[in-house]
Amino acid sequence: MAAARACLVALVVALTFLFMEGRPTAARKMSAGNLVQRRLEVRSLLRRLNKPPVASIQSPDGDIIDCVHISEQPAFDHPLLKNHTIQMCPSYNPKGMQHHSNITPHLITQTWHQNGKCPEHTIPIRRTKEEHVLRASSVRRFGTKMPRSIPLVNPINDTNTPNILRGHQYAAASARYDKCYGSKGTFNMWKPAIARANDFSLTQLWITAGSYNGNNLNTIEVGWQVYPNLYGDTNTRLFIYWTRDAYQTTGCYNLLCSGFIQTSNQITIGGSISPTSTYGGTQYDIDILVWKDRAGGNWWLQVGGYNVGYWPSYIFSDLAHSASTIMWGGEIFSPDVGQTSTHMGSGHFPNEGFGKASHIKNIQVVNSSNCLNPPSYVGLITEQNNCYNVQSGNYGDWGTYIYYGGPGNNPNCP
Incomplete structure (x- = not known):
């Protein structure tokens, strides 16, 4: 023996x-x-993350999608959720969700849909493999962000190391409130080029409360990203993230820790999204909405018209009540920040406009009356605008919008 x-x-x-x-x-x-x-x-x-599936689907992109019974999902490993009763749908949707556009929308799907669908009463979960975890710097850090991974919004009241020194660059818009309860936007989909495997490029919305002072920053984050070191490929993928302590010990990407409760059998969080936009060609967008259900207090996520699931209010501290800052835009990370050629958005600057630069349009915020309204003012955040930049505007069917992005390293960057 x-x-x-x-x-x-x-x-x-x-x-x-x-x-x-x-x-x-x-x-x-x-x-x-x-x-x-x-x-x-x-x-x-892996034994904790990969719950026994009712069925499994082999996706053409190499993913294995496990259809796990809704009551067996990783969320319920959270100590605060042991006796949680699942809320299958929100009590109230925000008012004013409809908008009309003269641009024909194009349907976004996930790659795994080509080979099947999950049965009712199950949720699709991307199977975590050994090689996924081994790419992380440590098992404990797998699926997490490094502390202070969010742009500095209020330099007067919040102390922070400059983002560029930590390898991050942002091109984003932000709006601050005494209290707000969610946001909606239409996100242009791209597949940005990545210079090295541990770089990433993403587009997202941030819903935050608290601050880095005292490590009580709470965030809810949703968008799309390309992140080879996490996923093992350069596909564009839907992602979520949350934290309640400024990324110190809580929160994670997707369903890689307990917290977010999924209810939809249609959407795989962390799954590939296709197709994506082409420069000067067909443009693909996806609607993302996050809002606080006024009846139960949970923060609901809707993607492409599907109610995907929710973050229970009591896994947060400050966000248990309301949010104070909303942000929309792009982020890249690279150890070579300032020299990296990792693209943000389409890889082109905002001044190139529609079909060439990446955009987020119909930006709205949920107020205390559960109504969606455009933000009254947005500030712009960028570190090196010759590398990545952002512009905002308001026009017709697009409402409040931003163009953002860039190629990274070029003769004028840094």
Whole structure:
């Protein structure tokens, strides 16, 4: 028996070293014992994340989508949700959700839909694989953001290291309120080029309360991203994120920790979205709405007209009551920020306009009467506008909108 265990350990070490080939030198210097311990931690995490499926669907993009019974999803591992009763639909939708446009919308689908659908009373979850976790800097950090991963909105009342020093750049708009209860926008879909595997590029809305002071920043974040190190490819994917303590110990991407409760069997959070827009060609948009249900207090998510699920109010502190800042726009991360050629949005600057620059239109905010209204004022956030930039406007069917993005490194950047 001892000999068998020794052989198993040797095999695990050999496979781990094979996987580590080509990774940074510091990673390869881990001791054999640490490598074995990490592999055991990975397998323990996979057992927690990958719930037993009712059915599984092999997606053409390589994902495996597990159809998990709605009552067995990872959310209910959260200690505050052990006896939670699922709210299957919101009590009230925000008023003023309809808008009319003379631009014909194009249907966005997820790649896995080509090969099947999940049965009723199940939710689709992208299966987490061992190689996904092993790309993270540590098992504990898998699926999480680094602390202080949000643009500085109020430099007078909030202290922060400049974003560029942490590898992030933003091109976004923001609006501040005493109290607000959600936001809606129509997001232009692109597939930005990524310079290296641990870079990412995303477009999202942020709903926040609290601040970095005291580590009580609460956020709800939704959008699309390209992030090879997290997903293992360069597909454009729907994502969500949340935290209640400024990214210190709570929250995660998608369903990689407990918290968000999914109710829809149509949408895979973390799943690939197709098709995406082409420069000078067909444009694809998707509507995203997040709002606080005034009856139950939960923060609901709607994507492309589907009610996807909700964040229970009591997993938050400040957001349990209301939000104070809403932001919309793009973000890139790269260790080579200032020199990276990772694209934001379409990879083109805002002044190129429709069909060439990426946009977010029909930007609205949910007020205390549960009505959607355009923001009265938006401020613009950018660090190096010769690398990535943002412009805002208000016009006709588009309402309040922004164009944003850029190519990163170019003769004028940095």
